Amino acid sequence: MTLELAIAIIVTVVGASTPILIAALGELVVEKSGVLNLGVEGMMLVGAITGFVVVFTTGNHYLAILLAAGAGVATSMIFGFLTLSLSANQTATGLALTIFGTGFSALAGQGYSARPVTLLGPLFPSELATHPIWRVLFGYSALVYFSFAMVLAVWWFLKKTRAGLILRAVGENDHSAHSIGYSVVAVRYGAVAFGGAMAGIAGACFPLLLTPQWAERMTAGRGWIAVALVVFASWKPFRLLAGAYLFGLVMTMELYAKAGGGPLSAIPAELWAAMPYLATVVVLVLISIRRDASSNAPACLGRPFLPSN
Amino acid sequence: MPNRLELSGITKQFPGVLANDHVSFAVKPGEIHALLGENGAGKSTLVKMIYGIMQPDGGEIRWNGEPVVVPNPKAARRLGIGMVFQHFSLFEALTVLENIALGMDAKIPSRELEARIREVMQTYGLLLDPHRTVATLSVGERQRIEIVRALLLNPKLLIMDEPTSVLTPQEVDQLFTVLRQLASEGCSILYISHKLHEIKALCDTATILRGGKLVDTCDPKAETSRSMAEKMIGTGLKDIIKPEGRRFGEPKLVVNGLTTRKTGDFDVPVADVSFTVRSGEILGIAGVAGNGQNALLDALSGELKGEEREAISIDGRAIGLMDTTERRRHGLCAVPEERNGHAAVGDFSLSDNSVLTARDRLGMVVLGLINSGAAKTYTGKVIADFAVKALGPAATAGSLSGGNLQKYIMGREILQKPTVLVVSQPTWGVDAGAAAAIHQALVDLATAGSAIVVISQDLDELRALSDTLAVINMGRLSASRPIGDFSVEEIGLLMGGVHGEEAA
Ligand SMILES: Nc1ncnc2c1ncn2[C@@H]1O[C@H](COP(=O)(O)OP(=O)(O)OP(=O)(O)O)[C@@H](O)[C@H]1O
Numbered sequence: 001m002t003l004e005l006a007i008a009i010i011v012t013v014v015g016a017s018t019p020i021l022i023a024a025l026g027e028l029v030v031e032k033s034g035v036l037n038l039g040v041e042g043m044m045l046v047g048a049i050t051g052f053v054v055v056f057t058t059g060n061h062y063l064a065i066l067l068a069a070g071a072g073v074a075t076s077m078i079f080g081f082l083t084l085s086l087s088a089n090q091t092a093t094g095l096a097l098t099i100f101g102t103g104f105s106a107l108a109g110q111g112y113s114a115r116p117v118t119l120l121g122p123l124f125p126s127e128l129a130t131h132p133i134w135r136v137l138f139g140y141s142a143l144v145y146f147s148f149a150m151v152l153a154v155w156w157f158l159k160k161t162r163a164g165l166i167l168r169a170v171g172e173n174d175h176s177a178h179s180i181g182y183s184v185v186a187v188r189y190g191a192v193a194f195g196g197a198m199a200g201i202a203g204a205c206f207p208l209l210l211t212p213q214w215a216e217r218m219t220a221g222r223g224w225i226a227v228a229l230v231v232f233a234s235w236k237p238f239r240l241l242a243g244a245y246l247f248g249l250v251m252t253m254e255l256y257a258k259a260g261g262g263p264l265s266a267i268p269a270e271l272w273a274a275m276p277y278l279a280t281v282v283v284l285v286l287i288s289i290r291r292d293a294s295s296n297a298p299a300c301l302g303r304p305f306l307p308s309n
Numbered sequence: 310m311p312n313r314l315e316l317s318g319i320t321k322q323f324p325g326v327l328a329n330d331h332v333s334f335a336v337k338p339g340e341i342h343a344l345l346g347e348n349g350a351g352k353s354t355l356v357k358m359i360y361g362i363m364q365p366d367g368g369e370i371r372w373n374g375e376p377v378v379v380p381n382p383k384a385a386r387r388l389g390i391g392m393v394f395q396h397f398s399l400f401e402a403l404t405v406l407e408n409i410a411l412g413m414d415a416k417i418p419s420r421e422l423e424a425r426i427r428e429v430m431q432t433y434g435l436l437l438d439p440h441r442t443v444a445t446l447s448v449g450e451r452q453r454i455e456i457v458r459a460l461l462l463n464p465k466l467l468i469m470d471e472p473t474s475v476l477t478p479q480e481v482d483q484l485f486t487v488l489r490q491l492a493s494e495g496c497s498i499l500y501i502s503h504k505l506h507e508i509k510a511l512c513d514t515a516t517i518l519r520g521g522k523l524v525d526t527c528d529p530k531a532e533t534s535r536s537m538a539e540k541m542i543g544t545g546l547k548d549i550i551k552p553e554g555r556r557f558g559e560p561k562l563v564v565n566g567l568t569t570r571k572t573g574d575f576d577v578p579v580a581d582v583s584f585t586v587r588s589g590e591i592l593g594i595a596g597v598a599g600n601g602q603n604a605l606l607d608a609l610s611g612e613l614k615g616e617e618r619e620a621i622s623i624d625g626r627a628i629g630l631m632d633t634t635e636r637r638r639h640g641l642c643a644v645p646e647e648r649n650g651h652a653a654v655g656d657f658s659l660s661d662n663s664v665l666t667a668r669d670r671l672g673m674v675v676l677g678l679i680n681s682g683a684a685k686t687y688t689g690k691v692i693a694d695f696a697v698k699a700l701g702p703a704a705t706a707g708s709l710s711g712g713n714l715q716k717y718i719m720g721r722e723i724l725q726k727p728t729v730l731v732v733s734q735p736t737w738g739v740d741a742g743a744a745a746a747i748h749q750a751l752v753d754l755a756t757a758g759s760a761i762v763v764i765s766q767d768l769d770e771l772r773a774l775s776d777t778l779a780v781i782n783m784g785r786l787s788a789s790r791p792i793g794d795f796s797v798e799e800i801g802l803l804m805g806g807v808h809g810e811e812a813a
């Protein structure tokens with residue numbers, strides 16, 4: 001394998017992993033607060049179409065990212081209102097949110113298909129990325145660096161800040177948190193909104209980072225992978241990073257296999273297509289076998305909070 | 310000087326229960342004030358309103374003479390009200406330090422907080438490792454976290470809802486020293502407990518609730534435990550009747566060289582424990598909390614997977630490898646110390662909770678279907694026989710007051726007439742009248758031929774109940790001897806780790 005090819009692979013892996021990582025980080029925070037939002041895929045699609053339309057009309061990529069985040073928050077608030085204020089079932093509401101996001105984005109995207117936009121360029125000046133090796137470090141767009149920064153930020157927030165401690169406490173034992181005097185619902189609204197923003201940005205990665213156009217359902221199930229990854233990573237940000245890149249790698253290998261890339265194409269394409277999902281299942285099973293005390297799952301995950309008064 | 314706290318006409322209505330009915334009383338600065346009442350009398354409800362967790366439907370709270378509204382616990386803490394809860398409000402997956410930090414409103418760097426925690430622990434002799442995860446602590450240790458958390462706020466009024474139900478006698482003495490010291494510094498204390506001799510030793514005034522109404526105010530020092538208990542229940546108190554000259558029959562439960570593995574850094578495992586309980590016998594196991602009682606109970610119930618078939622046998626049948634359900638089928642029922650979540654599912658109705666443990670013994674499941682009629686009838690019987698204050702079999706376990714849940718759980722197991730019953734802290738949080746009833750039910754069950762193991766820290770309870778006694782210390786169990794052979798001092802020494810053989 002040549003150096004060029006290796007670098008091309010790395011760059012593709014980074015591109016494929018970034019949206020998953022961003023969306024999963026958002027979902028991790030949501031789940032740590034005790035809420036299970038299965039609407040990640042839907043929020044990502046809303047973010048994707050918003051990002052696309054903004055770039056298409058204004059040409060401003062950063063404005064597109066910002067508004068995609070805003071659209072993600074708005075979508076997540078539908079979920080928040082139903083599950084937190086009205087105590088609706090979180091699983092059902094999350095699924096409905098994905099269906100809503102899919103339909104809404106398809107509707108809003110009518111007439112935009114096959115209209116090209118430009119991708120978000122690299123963050124650093126191209127002089128820094130002339131040599132292929134430097135390209136691996138400095139050749140990416142801001143979204144990629146953002147995803148890495150967020151891994152650190154989420155870890156630091158959960159582990160080191162008081163607000164993070166309160167968020168974990170709410171996910172751990174909502175009734176205790178309530179009796180000490182924290183507003184369980186308010187904390188969860190905050191977490192859900194953060195998850196929405198991250199999913200919106202993750203969605204915007206598709207037209208802005210990967211394929212410079214709009215296509216219906218262009219997130220292609222990555223939102224679901226993000227949800228699975230959170231569990232796979234035992235709710236730990238750095239494991240999430242590793243997991244997202246593992247999935248990105250498997251998906252990239254699939255691309256190369258499809259393109260007839262040497263020995264990889266020996267495995268049938270159907271199997272390749274199933275690989276990331278298979279990997280999810282295998283890893284989940286492995287994790288649940290190794291059921292040690294530090295499984296780290298928030299004890300109140302998915303349970304609606306109904307204060308006794 | 311105005312009263313520290315004054316309640317007038319406080320009323321609280323729950324669906325179907327008037328939990329507080331125009332309650333009025335006052336607490337003076339530096340006063341240790343007891344709040345007494347049967348299970349379900351409305352004590353916890355009342356103090357929850359003072360602490361802002363619930364809002365009264367009517368009445369007024371005055372703080373230092375000023376009328377106040379306490380919308381939430383933060384506001385209560387700002388006024389200077391601290392509270393130690395009956396059911397812990399702790400986060401199992403977090404460390405002691407994090408748990409305490411959550412109860413502080415000011416942002417304190419964790420270094421500094423840790424220093425302050427260590428200081429409070431030193432001053433009051435409440436020792437704990439701030440970096441341990443709560444899930445690995447015993448109930449007594451968990452209680453200490455709550456106390457430290459409340460003390461760190463320098464409260465002007467400290468509310469303690471049954472703080473001693475799970476403490477050892479030594480810990481109780483320590484706590485009382487702390488409380489007296491606080492009171493002498495001008496802090497008022499509102500103290501809820503069912504242990505009336507503690508009330509006599511500690512409190513200056515006692516307010517007694519019955520059915521949500523204030524029925525009496527008295528000076529505990531001028532009363533006897535019995536007279537206070539009678540004021541609470543409104544009638545005379547019954548003594549335990551133990552038939553004289555009982556004989557013990559065949560060995561029912563034989564434990565031989567039972568050893569458990571260390572499960573994480575939790576809990577003390579038990580090592581090489583052997584004992585025999587005969588038909589009709591009540592074996593008491595005394596010990597300071599955290600000496601392997603949990604491991605012993607879990608190993609007997611089957612919750613902790615056994616490794617040796619012969620280690621435990623019932624009626625001569627080795628059951629060491631069986632799981633909980635199979636053991637239940639063979640007549641061994643066990644009641645763990647943790648009621649909520651462990652012995653009962655809070656969100657389930659009482660009926661459904663009955664199905665969970667009684668389904669096989671009482672045929673509540675037919676061809677895989679729940680016979681809900683049978684479950685309801687049985688639950689109704691438990692409620693009636695054990696005077697559980699609940700709206701009926703359909704009430705959720707979580708809506709019961711602490712002591713009533715305890716009565717329900719004990720009743721559910723006793724009425725199954727198990728061959729062998731193992732219980733931990735059978736009267737934890739139960740009022741005097743109900744405790745007597747539970748004791749009587751245990752004695753009756755033994756008289757009818759069951760073998761019973763009672764694990765408890767309450768020596769009075771053990772001496773009233775047991776026929777034979779053994780002491781557990783650091784996971785090792787002393788040889789069991791008839792209760793009459795022990796003096797109080799000797800039990801105390803054994804609990805502290807001085808074994809008979811070594812001392813002799
Ligand atoms: N959240 C609730 N919903 C409905 N009923 C409740 C609720 N909390 C308490 N009750 C009922 O109110 C009454 C008073 O309960 P409370 O917990 O104040 O009793 P208590 O005096 O603290 O008893 P214990 O000594 O057993 O702790 C009980 O009948 C109880 O079932």
Ligand SMILES: [Mg+2]
Nearest residue numbers: 353395710711
């Ligand atoms: Mg109570």
